[in-house]
Amino acid sequence: MRQKVAVLGAGSWGTALSMVLDENGHEVRLWGNDPQQIKEINEQHTNEHYLPGAKLSESIVAYTDLKAAIDDADALLFVLPTKAIRVVAKEVASLLDGQTRPHLIHASKGLEQDTHKRISVIIQEEIPAEKYESLVVLSGPSHAEEVAKKDITTITAASQDEEDAGYVQKLFMNPYFRVYRNTDVIGVELGAALKNIIAVGAGALHGLGYGDNAKAALMTRGLAEISRLGIAFGADPMTFIGLSGVGDLIVTGTSRHSRNWRAGDLIGKGHDLDEVLNNMGMVVEGVATTKAAYELAQEKGIEMPITEAIYKVLYEKVDVKKAIEELMLREGKAEQSSQNVEKGSQSI
Incomplete structure (x- = not known):
């Protein structure tokens, strides 16, 4: 069934998801606050700053x-930097009349x-359930x-109500974009947020010249940290x-496509954090999330x-090599321990 979907956020991910929705036959409205960018999308059908080369x-x-x-609109898709979510959600709430109740x-x-x-909590606080x-x-x-x-991609639609997750699954599913359902909203959101921290660290290791051994150690132990925090807040292990x-x-901590990885790589090579963020041209969520x-x-x-x-490197200007040494000498x-994992123990 054809749906009207408003995509709120015309960055790289919002644009890519708009392309999937359009491919699936839905009416797509892509919203952004930069008039020049919006004009480019409507007239040139490109978004070169955020998604170079895409038509x-x-x-x-x-x-x-x-x-x-x-x-x-039948559905509103928020694809915004975290710092913009509350402001835009508040404005959306003022515009919804309660008659048309979008997903x-x-x-x-x-x-x-x-x-x-978490972002879902922010949205729930700003937009009344009715x-x-x-x-x-x-x-x-x-x-x-x-x-x-159109590379093969698989992602998750998470909701406590499987029928609601199923709606989103049907909205996006196609031969190159597969969606699975999940009822663990807390785990999905925390996993998505916290992996950006580890990606910054993985980039820094690369910038310092470390190899695959170090990368494997960081990502594996980083996942243990993500799990520990998530379980403490009620996520499913x-x-x-x-x-x-x-x-x-894996995808964020190993690829140059990841702006978090790229930021970490530059920091590992000795660049100042402010310089990195100013020159990135896009939001690096991992820095604020750290x-x-x-x-x-x-x-x-x-x-x-x-x-x-990573916090000490980013916010207290601790030398990256010193921070790594302190980690290794803990x-x-x-x-x-199965008992510790279940309880989110601090000893993991």
Whole structure:
């Protein structure tokens, strides 16, 4: 069934998901706040800054007017930087009349600064439940550049209601874009957010010249940290060995497509964080998420040594090599314990 979908966020991922929706025969309205970018999408059918070389369908229509973009839409897809979610959700709430109740979907990955809240929680706080039909998280291992080329991609639609997740699954599924259902919203969102931290670290290792051994160590122990924090907040441990856990960690922690990896690589090569962020041209979610996760772990008393080390490099200007040495010389521990894993123990 053809649906009207407003995609809120005209960055690389929002544009790539718009292309999938259009490919599936849906009416796509792509919203952004940069008039020049919106003009380029409508007239040139390109989005060169965010998705170089991709040609968009002429049937994808871009808007700067949020009201016009969401008017009578069946679904609203939030694909925005985490820091913009609350502001845009609040504006969306003021525009929804409660008569047409759209499905809400978000495909953003991060934690809100200061509050440390997940994105679905932010949306629920700003948009009254009576104004929307459902809220589903769309997440998993996916580079926008590869989706735009129709490379095979698999991701997860997460909702406590499987029927709602099924709606999103049908909306996006096609021969190159496969969607699985999941009921663990907490695990999917935390896996998506926290893997960006490890990706920054993986990039830094590359920038320093370390090899595959170091990369494997970082990603494996990084996944243990992600799982530990997630389990402490009620996530299903199995989620972290799925698409939005280890899958997303692999794709983000090993590829130059990942802006988090690229930022870490430059930091490893000696570039200053402010310089890296100013020259990236896109939001590097892992930097802000590192601070949020570090503060959350401190608040809850959860041991996350890799996250702490990356935090010190990013926010306390600790030398990367010194941070690595401190990690390597920590007290020796057992790799795993089934009892500890179940409880999210600090001793893992």
